[in-house]
Amino acid sequence: MLVLAPVLLPLLTALLAAALYRHETARRWASLAGALLSLACALALAVEADRLGRISVALGGWPLPYAIEFAADRAGAFMVLVAALLGAAVVLHQVGRADAAPETPILHPLLHGLLAAAGGAFVTADLFNLYVWFELLLIAALGLLAHGGQPRQLDAAFKYLALNLLGTLLLLVAVAFIFGATGQLNFAALTEASRRPELAGVLPVYVALLALALLLKAGAFPLFAWLPASYHTLPAPVLALVGGLVTKVGVFALLRVGQVFAGSPPPFDEALGWIALATMLSGVLGAAHHWDLRRILAFHIVSQIGYLLLGVALATPAGAAGALFFTAHNILVKADLFLIAGLIWALAGHYDLRRIGGLYRARPGLAALFLIAAFSLVGVPPSSGFWGKFLLVRESFAQERYVWGGVALAVGALTLYSMTKIWLEAFWKPHPEPDRQAPAPGLKPAWWAVTLLTALVLALGLMPEPALRYVESAALGLERAKP
Amino acid sequence: MNPRALMLEKAARPLYWIMLAAALWVLLRGHNAPGGGFVGGLIALAATAAYAIVFGAAAARRRLPLGPLPLAALGVALALFSGLPALWWERPYLSHLWFSLPLGFTDLKLSTVLLFDAGVFGAVWGALAGYVLALLRSVEAAAAEGPP
Structure with missing residues (x-):
């Protein structure tokens, strides 16, 4: 039953939160309790998966x-743990209501619905089930995008829906083709079927179609247009969850697909590597252009997806380990930055960098938290981002992919530019309206969420060995057999 | 909705109940033939939507048992619960069980699958009705403001 916990617990929490739709305070605490329970179960699952290698039901x-199988190997359990950490931090921040956007009764059920869908995608061992979880992810994210009900949010939700429905349809078509060719949906059975010589001609084409759909879901170049167009209208904690999780589920599914179809891999690693570089560059350059904090951070999501795809494209256990470590680092740091942006909004009154300032003098603590998170995102040693990039760049150079590794390093420098911009505008320069009113009280849970996340990011940077060991053994489980 | 459509208004009330009965029939029929909770829920949603188009979103919402969000939540809860009895007999979660209740003239077949399907029915009807009614409400609000 522990394998089902990443799905069932958030689902039950969503139900409980929905049942409490008239009781605002009780709803929030129930939501927080559910998130913490999920975190405890995710820890237990990670330990159990490490001990046994793979648990399935x-x-x-x-x-x-024929049965619908759920299985947690080390990689899946690792992702479940990271998602649960993110969920707990986001719900804690939302309990504090730092972002004063109106909270409808449906918000907490939707947050947990999204977590349940992501958890399902991480532990499923069935191709059609994977599609179903992506569908649920889309529905929950759509509800979160639209639940404010303002015209610009509905506009964003529509863009999101249009582009993601295309991805979902592609995914369904690819699943149908694969089922038609192999007659199987279970991952283990598919791996066996992918070795059948008579399928060597068609199966790679279908798998490439599947990968294309997942790339759209992951927000890769040039299919990322939906991401910055829709994300920036959300309140910061919701954005941290949607932006942190949804695209990463796509990347993880790509890793999984590489493992499942080990017998007949489509020859697209070379193309994927260049897509990864384009994604990195377009994201970081897009971020440099913008002034809205949320838009800057949303474009950095695209840029960081490029690093993850680079890890997938390297197609070795070391590359997969780098991708997994980078995912964990990136989800935590990105969520941290979004939650800090929420605090900046609460303290300075705006997300637009040109209209805020003076935070270094007013809140030196927040400035310190931001610096740690920003340096981690850039990858200054010894931060978590440094280890993530180190793994990926080292493996690129080891495979004599000098351009790939070089671009990955250069993008780090460009990331520094955006972070410096936020620092100079939001923290360093004086606030353009000197006689502003003091912010509303009640931000304590938000401060807690940000502080705990930053501590986690710091710990991941200073003591990377346990996480590194875990992802390296997890990546061995994801290894692709060379044809 | 204006202008009034008399035929539609007179037809809407019986149609609502006929469509709900059809939804129930499809739900029960799904056991051995095409149909089931998802399709049945969609037909029930069509009944709600038709009623809302004629009499307004608020009236249709009052007809919806429990309201959209609780109905959907109850549906999901029912579906999740239907997997639990299997654990009592130490089968995997969601293993379904069948019972037969002799009534003399016929046997009534009951199963946890029916419970699951009824849950899907409620979830589909409640969740989608929530979307449809919210959409219609915004259309009505725009119509009340008059042409731009």
């Missing part, structure tokens, strides 16, 4: 490969 008492 086949639902409904049917024999495999």
Whole structure:
């Protein structure tokens, strides 16, 4: 049952929060309690998966490969743990209501619905089920985008829906083709089927179609247009969850697909590497252009997706380990920055950098927290970002992909530019309106969320060994057999 | 909705109940033939939507048992619960069980699958009705403001 916890616990929490739709305070605390319980179960799952290698449960008492199987290997359990950490931090921040956007009764159920869908995608061992979790992810994210009900939010939700429905349709078509060719949906059965010589011609094409759909979901170049167009209208904590998680589920599914179809891999690693570089560059250059904090950070999501794709494209255990470590680092740091942006909004009154300032003098503590998170994002040693980039760049150079590694390093320098911009505008320069009113009280949970996340990011940078060991053994489980 | 459409208004009330009955029939029929909770929920949603188009979103919402969000939540809860009895007999979660209740003239077949399907029915009806009614409400609000 522990394998089902990443799905069932958030789902039950969502139900409980929905049942408490008339009781605002009780709803928030129930939501927080559910998130913390999920975190405890995710820890237990990570330990158990490390001990046993792979835990699985086949639902409904049917024999495999017909039953719907859920399985957690080390990689899946690692992602579940990171998602649970993110969920707990986001719910804690939302309880503090630093971002004063109106909170409708549906917000907390949707947050947990999103976590349940992500958890399902991380532990499923069935291709059609993977599609279903992506569908649920889309529905929950759409609800979160639209729940404010303002025209610009509905506009963003529509863009998100239009582009993601295309991705979902592609995904469904690819799943149908693969099922038609192999007659299987279970991951283990698909791996076996992918070695059948008569499928060597068609299966790579279908898998490439599947990968294309997942790339759209992950927000890769040139399919990322939906991401900055829709994300920047959300309140900061919701943005931290949606922006932190949804695209990463796509990247993780790509890693998983590489493992499942080990017998007939489509020859797209070379192309994927160049897509990764383009994604990195377009994201970081887009960020340099903008002044809205949320837009800057949303474009950096695109840029960081490039690093993850680079890890997938390297197609070795070392590359996959780098991608997994970078995912964990990136989800935590990005969420940290979004939550800090929420605090900046609460303290300075705006997300637009040109209209705020003076935070270094007013809140030196926040300035310190921001510096740690920003340096981690850039990858200054010994931060978590440094280890993530180190793994990826080292593996690129080891494979004599000098351009790939070089661009990855250069993008780090460009990231520094955006972070410096935020620092100079929001913290260093004086506030353009000197006689502003003091912010509303009640930000304590938000401060806690930000402080704990920053501590986690620091710990990941200063003591990377446990996480590194975990992702390296996890990546061995994801290894692709060379044809 | 204006202008009034008399035929539609007279037809809407019986149609609502006929469509709900059809939804229920499709839900029960799904056990052995095409149908089931998802399709049944969609037909029930069509009944709600038709009623809302004629009499307004607020009236249709009053007809919806429990309201959209609680109905959907109850549906999901029912579906999740239907997997639990299996644990009592030490089967995997969501293993479904079948019972037969002899009534003399016929046997009534009951199962946890029916519970699951009823849950799906509620979830689909409640969640989608929430979206449809919210959408219609915004259309009505725009119509009340008059042409731009």
